[in-house]
Amino acid sequence: MPYEQLLSSVNPRLLVLLTDESEESVRVINRLIDHQIQIHCDSEIPKRCCFISVIGYNNTVKELCSGWLKDLDASPLRCDTLKKKFSDGVGGFVEIEVRQPVWIEPICNPFSFVHYAEALILAKKMAEKWADDHIMPPIVIDCSIDSHVMCAIDEINEMKNIKTEDGTLLFFGCYRESKNVPENIFSCTPKEWDNKFNNLGIMKSDSLTGCFTYDNIWEVFYVIMCGACLDRHRKNRI
């Protein structure tokens, strides 16, 4: 059965995040990294169970940041302060200031995606190297305003063939809107994904590609990365 292994220091996960370096995408990625660190911070330093690499493809293709959760947590570029609403436990909300570490910054230049295929090739190289000596299949998340998958269908399909003992590479798209996303790239639409997620069936699925929007990435992401679906926790941590 694929996707059976538990995430641990012995079975760490590679997470490659592709970004068009737009403001929205960068905001999502900074939150994703922070979220990963937060959920893997038991009472001490975050476990060595996830290696993150962020590849930017606006103007040029380059690795914007990378590292184990512990190292990323210790070295953000800076920390912003945000106000977040939390349930007060009696039906209302309280606004609390939280620190949002920033690892990558957006680019103000005109938006460009001509390097998208090149970014996928770099992600593929990383994933292949990872798959050579790890059990957990890598996860690649393409996070941008609009989907450019049509420009690089061959590269995506090649990448989706990368396998480890525990299953094939997981490729996800995360876009502001998903209306222009071709169905043959992702095995489920955001709506189908939601259904699968709610039925708790995704971790046992053979085909774990999917496309989701900025709105529903959090729930899905928590399940993918933790390999556990605990209703209260996913609701709580979003």
Add this chain to the structure above:
Amino acid sequence: MKIKAFITHKLKENFTNCQDRFGINPNTRSIAVSDGVSATWQQKIWAQLLVDTFVSNNYWTPSKETIEPLCNKWREKVIESIQFLKDTNAPENIIYRNERNLTEGCSAGATFVGIRFNGKQWGGSVLGDSCLIEWNGHEAKFHTSQNRETFDNFPDYFDSDALRYGRGEPKKIGGILSDMDSLLLVSDPLSDFLLEHCNKGFGWQYISQLLGISSHEEFEKLVDRWRKEGMQNDDTTLVIVDNDGFDDFSITVSDDINTLIEKENSGKEQEQKANNEPKICKEKQVKKGNEIEIVANEDSVLIDENVFIKEFLQKIRRKKKEKKVLLNDVLNILKSMLEKCEIFKR
């Protein structure tokens, strides 16, 4: 009743990270095992609380109603643990992450299996994939709260937040320990692995190996071998109850997680100390502009301030374990440390 109990951590991790807990109390004739759910927060404290409360009591069993007071205790203990991080100068980001989890209302989850004896009769409850296996010499009966006899990554659990209730309903279990019977209380890797082999008809082969273990080292070796055979690499706990004809508990061998953690930490401390041992270097005075800079001499000991502070804190912590630390104690520790440093003598 002859009892043996063992615990070990995941491969490449250590006892400090171990999220399993177990407890045995001959006075209440109770035994419990709890496994903190990895994807939750501060689950070790929660698992310990569940186990301690069960074995220290003659009647208490965990349920949605009875765990409510424990939820407050869990929170208190978590706050204490964050204060400890602050007192011991833990990195700021670690303190922040813990405080944020507390503010955001994160909680812990833990599975549970616990039994109490009355003569040879036993009864208790189970929730999640921690499991009780009844073994009569040729057949194994698995007691778990989950409907199907398979274990996945989504176990039922008790939640440390009283408002969240956790997942699943605890199941009452009970029976009589006959002459040739054994009871095994195990956490999920063992229950999963043994179930698989019992279904294939090899249960006897595997359970007899467990029953034959007589030391922590033997347990670790067996776990290591079974992991290579496909057992899940997770924290692993085993408590064996054999019927020796007597009603009283006779604990022949039992691991103690706190001793194992201390042992591990003292090993690490010694290793760190050896690595950080200040080196004797040459010192000379070098004139730089109008200032004279001191460079290490043969007689002097170079001090790394980080090492100095760490050593100082360690000594305070050790003292704190013995008694309440007074200002005089702090000064004495500082004095003894400074006396060793040639550079301060001058």
